[in-house]
Amino acid sequence: MSEVKFSKEHEWITLEGDVATIGITKHATEMLGDIVFAELPEKGSNVEKDGTAGVVESTKAASDVYTPVSGEVVDTNQAIVDDPSKINEDPEGSAWFFKLKMKDQSEMDSLMNKEEYDKFAKESAS
Amino acid sequence: MEIKKTSLNKLHQSNNAKFVEFAGYEMPIQYSKGIIEEHKFTRSHSGIFDVSHMGQLFIYGDESLTEELEKIFPLDLKNLKLNCSKYSFLMNQDAGIYDDLIITKIEQGYLIILNAACKDKDFEILSNLLGSKFKMNLDNHRSLIAIQGPKSVEILNSIINGVDQLNFMTGNWFDSDNQKLFVTRSGYTGEDGFEISISNDKAEKFVENLIERGAQLIGLGARDTLRLEAGLCLYGHELDINKTPVEANLRWAISKSRLLNGGFIGSKKIMNQMQDGANQIRVGIKPEGRLIAREKTKIFDDTDTQIGEITSGTFGPSVNGPIAMGYVNKDFSKIDTKILLEVRGKKHPANVCALPFYKKNYVKGVN
Structure with a gap:
């Protein structure tokens, strides 16, 4: 599996072959608070880099989930739809959102590595 | 500021x-x-x-204070016992709500608890109505x-x-x-x-x-x-200047004895609406599934006609599901009426339901 990369919209992404797994970061869940609803893209649909690909809602508000890369949705994580509190518990592990078959792997290049993202998250939070 | x-x-x-x-x-x-x-x-x-952001308004005066306050609030204050509280409203002539409040009879006067966002305006309105005859203290x-x-x-x-x-x-x-x-x-x-x-x-x-x-x-x-x-209204959401207590389904808060002769601000409109019913009414709404419908979500019937709007919507932790309140056309206000909520461009099924969503008994009498 590839190194974990991060987007400015607080998504994480890993790549295995040409299939990317995408979720939201721990930092994002801490900003959102208790997540109580998740909506995921439909399997088989195509999503475009930086486009919306889902929604999460906390007790306070709804937030769009963006996809950091383009591709066809090949799998979604029903477990987080059935129990959205899992997203708060393990956001960067078992609570992934969707998997994409990527068209253009060079889209990964512009994303941040962990060190860059941690710095970005710290700055954007203050 | x-x-x-x-x-x-x-x-x-x-x-x-x-x-x-x-x-x-x-x-x-x-x-x-x-x-x-x-x-x-x-x-x-x-x-x-x-x-502490809420207003604590102490008003002191003689017997005539009760009479003056009865000209404002739809309450039977003459029969309100010392240290007893009532939920009420400050309204305009059309029974639009400036604020909802709790008024308590204290020695030599009343204590009124006001919403934070409304308290300064309430004070101004009440000062104008009561004149300088009574001592008023919005105690900060x-x-x-x-x-x-x-x-x-x-x-x-x-x-x-x-x-x-x-x-x-x-x-x-x-x-x-x-x-x-x-x-x-x-x-x-x-x-x-x-x-x-x-x-x-x-x-x-x-x-x-x-x-x-x-x-x-x-x-x-x-x-x-x-x-x-608990099915309770929040000012600025369920209640505002364009809604009346009857529309807000708060008839219980209006003293029955005051409905016979009126004489409080907004009484004409209230008495008419009590008789004829209001066109829109506040209801509880339970979306099906886990979908949350927030404030300003439009409510539709099955013919695509808008019949109302959500005023508050969230996830209820004790109910363990989404809950909402909103106003609907009176024809759709019966419990179990099927309605549709438009969220992110799609219509989702929901039901009009009884309030509160969560019920526990308050302590009534301990003696």
Whole structure:
């Protein structure tokens, strides 16, 4: 599996072959608070880099989930739809959102590595 | 304008509060445990709420004060006993609501608790209506602390002996720590609890004492989910100047005896609506599934006609599902009516349902 990369919209992404797994970061869940609803893209649909690909809602508000890369949705994580509190518990592990078959792997290049993202998250939070 | 702070601001900070601006005040939306845990803790134990931003208006006067206030509020104040409280409204001539409030008969006058965002305007309206005959004091030297939940009576009574004898919607003065506190058995969470009016310089120590005895600070986020589960209105959401108490389904708060002869501000409209019914009415709404429909969500019937709008919607932690309140055309206000909610461009099924979503019995009589 590839190194974990991060987007400015607080998504994480890993790549295995040409299939990317995408979720939201721990930092994002801490900003959102208790997540109580998740909506995921439909399997088989195509999503475009930086486009919306889902929604999460906390007790306070709804937030769009963006996809950091383009591709066809090949799998979604029903477990987080059935129990959205899992997203708060393990956001960067078992609570992934969707998997994409990527068209253009060079889209990964512009994303941040962990060190860059941690710095970005710290700055954007203050 | 500089943001205002309550006397508990430092205590909120040291308890890791996340702050928001609310009605010009820096208020805690939540603490480190988060809204859902704070909500559940209030339902199972005892939550402390800083509601010091709310207005505490003391009005003093002779017998004529009661008469003057009856010209304003739809209440039978002549028969309101000392230390008893009523929920009511300040309205305009068309029965539009300026504010909802709690009025308590105290010695030589009344104490009115007003919403933070409305209190200055309320004071101006009431001053104009009452003239200079009565002493009015919107007291900003006092904090207001609510303690809510099943353990609250035990915790508070261990500090202020005798509060356990108060009935729901009554209050009294108590002595504690060399000062006079006004304590009412009331709240806005659907739980048994109290609201304590205390001088600003004693508030922090008092709340620390409550925390030592097992109560926890709860933010405005959980206060909102608690009141929504309890089916209670929030000014600026369910209530505003374009809605009447009848439309808000708050007929119970209007004294029956006052409906015979009217004579309070807005009485004509109220009496008409009581007779003919209102065109729109506040209802409880339960979306099917887990979908949350927020404020301003449009409500449709199955012919694609808009029939109303959501005024508050969230996830109810104790209900463990989405809940909402809103206004619908009266033809759709019956319980179990199927409606559609438009969220992110799609229509989702929901049902009109009975309020409250969550019910626990208030303490009525303890004697």
